[in-house]
Amino acid sequence: MEKIEVRLDNKEKRLIPSGISIKEALEYFKKNPKEWVAAKVNGEPKDLSFRLNSPCDIEPIFPDSPLGLEILRHSTAHVMAQAVKSLFPEAKVAIGPPIENGFYYDFDYPPGFKQEDLEKIEKKMKEIILQDLPFQRKELSKKDAEELFRGMGETYKLEILEDIPEEKVSIYQQGDFIDLCRGPHLESTGKVKAFKLTSVAGAYWRGIETNPMLQRIYGTAFFNEADLSLYLSSLEEAKKRDHRRLGRELELFTQFEEIGPGLIVYLPKGGVLRHILEEFEVREHLKRGYQLVMGPQFLKIDLWKKSGHLDYYKENMYFTEIEGETYGIKPMNCLAHILIYKSKIRSYRDLPIRYFELGTVHRHEKSGVLHGMLRVRQFTQDDAHIFCRPDQLISEIKGVLDFVDDVMGIFGFEYEVELSTRPKKSIGSDDIWEHATSALTTALKEKGLRYDICKGEGAFYGPKIDIKLKDALGRKWQCATIQCDFALPERFDLGYIGSDGKRHRPAMLHRVILGTLERFIGVLTEHYAGAFPPWLAPVQVSVLTVTDRGIPYGKSVYERLFDEGFRVEVDFRNQKLGYKIREAQLKKIPFMLVIGDKEIESKTVTPRARSGKNLGTMPLQAFIDLLKEEAKIPTPKGDKAN
RNA sequence: GCUGGCGUAGCUCAGCGGUAGAGCAGCUGAUUUGUAAUCAGCAGGUCGGGGGUUCGAAUCCCCUCGCCAGCUCCA
Known part of the structure; x- marks a missing residue:
């Protein structure tokens, strides 16, 4: 029989017969396959049943590794889908990936799942686990797969197949359940040890609002009961840090049904806290060369037309009428700042000009997105607009990044950085978008900051750098943002006189540091679990x-x-x-x-x-x-x- | 906005067809106390709101408002 050389963990080498499974190959290394969830073959995660046909490197995937957990959860999702299909045969399966703390699976099942259905599904899953069905992988041509899933009436799988470029695809089968899936999986359903279905929620197919709404069942899984209950109790602990609960208990802030959703009321203790933050903000901004300005709460509609807000932001705005004239209640603070800039002739020597305002804005947010202090309809931004020469742009962006880092350091926040690029609905030429995006990128690179790119998530007038903080449950919330804008200076025909005596166009940055006082106080409360440091504590x-x-x-x-x-x-x-x-x-x-x-x-x-x-x-x-x-x-x- | 769940005293929750309950908080009294809960008594609710079914609704049905989880959207 032909032998191939297999190397384990980049160290031990063995000659093993070609064509045997990883599980069998492990015997040659005197390793216990029971300790392995799956294995990486030349860096690619594979099932333990994967057959080794050519010389390769293998590495273990252990249960205590993130990848090991991911595979467990993915397999648990398959078990859940099997249970759902057996209890609700008319349900169609969509997708079921592992996620940060568990997994979900989406089903098209118009009657919808009830809370008590989850218990039935869990029970069925336990039966499937007891049956210890092997997860069997098969490879087949896309055509055969299409035929298979068409025969099963799984239309969502057909849609997924359409998007797969490869000619060959893999399916996994356990018992009578077949799923289109890349894998890898556990060896058998019996390897699923501790799991819990946590919730049902609607989710649009492929995340597109106009698509049908599917039923998403969330769950989590661990390799033992102890880890599962540890996780569940950590969730309980996190709930105790919830700012909505602490806000009430510590008498910081609240909301009233009578007042309206998304509208925050600061109680005396919260009022003090907010005031301290406001004073801190003003001081830090003045120190950094910002000038304090203030704009009005509503501005004539023509101005919003000119800025593009009426075309691109109308759904989020409130309007009011005064003596036959329509006004837009400001959802952003930039317009007054632009007019202040424009109110005088500016010289290149005046730049950069930095206008700062604790600006209260109103935005119409859909009712379902409101969330305590973290997503509201009226909020106050620590907003500034920086007008500068093109040659100053990168150093201004870096200055703001430093400002953010300083402030986050004071509060002890770790943060994540994202770069958002041009969205579909936006104003300005490709040219200026590219210029603006490259300015942000250059500044991030020069600062050596690691960042993710969010394609098409920018503001309608320019790309942005977003700084995200996490709440008690690990959900991310955007706080600081730096937005680079060449579009509004053009729309408002902003200018300055250069050293050459000619008129030039300034660049503009929209930026916030804490973001909004509401959201920041919310995440701050969770961050400190209500135990504010003495300088912030409402009562010292x-x-x-x-x-x-x-x-x-x-x-x-x-x-x-x-x-x-x-x-x-x-x-x-x-x-x-x-x-x-x-x-x-x-x-x-x-x-x-x-x-x-x-x-x-x-x-x-x-x-x-x-x-x-x-x-x-x-x-x-x-x-x-x-x-x-x-x-x-x-x-x-x-x-x-x- | 959409899907599912939940609204009972200030808070946490029980009751789930037969005239509203507990603990904590509050008030009153006693106790004068040394580093995370002294005892006793009292008071507190048109059971989110509206409509319906019923002899009778907190409880069943419909509508509506608000909240929670998630999706979409966003500071």
Whole structure:
């Protein structure tokens, strides 16, 4: 029999008979195939049943690897599809990939799946797992595959087949269930150990709104029950960080059904938090050469026509009529800034000009997309528009990227960067889009930032760099964005006088750093799980008396702290100290000051940090010094103003 | 907007055809307490809103509003 050389993990080599499966080949390496989910052959993931016909390198795919989990989840999706087809034969299968924390499978089943159907499906899946059916791979020509799926009435699979360029495709079969699939898979259904179906939701076929809506069942799977329950309990933990819950519990912000969806109300504690952020923002912008401006809330409709918003953004805008004249309520702040720029003749020496505004805008968002503070209909952006000479553009973009990095560093956020290119609905020539996109790309490259490209996701007037932060459940939210725009300067005929005495066109950047205060406060609340650092905490100190005897001295401590400018409150109630501490702790107040007989007598305080640490009895002044240090408003690294 | 789910006291939730319940929070009283819950009493709801079925609806049906998960869209 012919032998081939197989190398394992780039190390051990063995001569094995040609044509045997990976599983069989492992015996030659004295490896236990039970520990392998699948294997990579020359870097390509393959089933353990894959037959080795030529010399190759193989590497294990272990259960604890991301790829191992992916294969498990993909196979679990197939098991689920088999269960669904056996319980609901009229359902058609669409696609069923593994995703970040699990998998889903889409079905065309017009009656829709009910919550209780999930239980039935789970039960059926368990039966299929007990049957331990092998996942069998077959390769066949596209034509044969088309015939097969046409015979089965699986029209979505036929559509998928149309898009596959290769002549040969693979199918997987377990029991009577056949699916078009690239693989690889587990050896058999019995290898699926711990899984749970989590939810049903509608999903448009191929993600296109005009396509039919399919039923998507989400689930997750792990190699053992312990990992599954760990994952499920981490989801429960994440729910405790949900800003909507913390917003209510900590009395930061809320919404009222009577007021309307997507409209935020700041409660006193949230009002303070927002004010601190606003002051921080203004200071940081002034320091970086931005000028504070303010535009009105609504502007005449002709202006929106001129800018292109009426043609490209109308669905997101609100309108109002005043004395027969129609006004558009601003969804963006750029127009007033453009008019401010245009209100004078500008010299090349004046540039760059950076106008900053905490601008409140209104956008009509579809009801289904609203989400706490993270997606609302009225929000305030930390918005600026930078007008600069073309030769300044890249350094301005880099300056904004630095600004973003500084600020995210202060809050301790990790972020992801995306570059979004020209969308279908957009204004301006190909030429200026290319120019704008290359400016953004150059700046990103020069900064050495890693980024993903989102094709066709740009704004209608220009490409953009988006900075994404994650919420407690790992969902990504766009916060900072830098948008490069040559279109609006052209539409508004902006100009400056160059050193040559001639008129030139400035470039324009639209940019936000935190993004919007609403969204940022939302993700920030989840990021800190409500335990804001002292400089942001709505209440920094709570003064707690042990008995009523402490009230007069406690009052004087409170007054002193208040006069020093700290955000302080008292708890003089007739309650045990433990009770008051528990309450302050639940309110996530950074410092508690315990006032008992000892402190009254020696004119001291005993601070307890939110961490639970007793800082020891000290003179009030010592605590004030400590708090001043702890609550100092942070300034970015290397900041001269510090 | 679409698909599925959920709206009962300030909060978390039970009740799911027979005249509204618990815990926490609130109020009152007692207790004067040293680092995450002292005890007792009281009060609190047109069961999201509207319509219908029924002798009788929080409970069943229809409409509507809001919320949650996801899809599409986006700061």
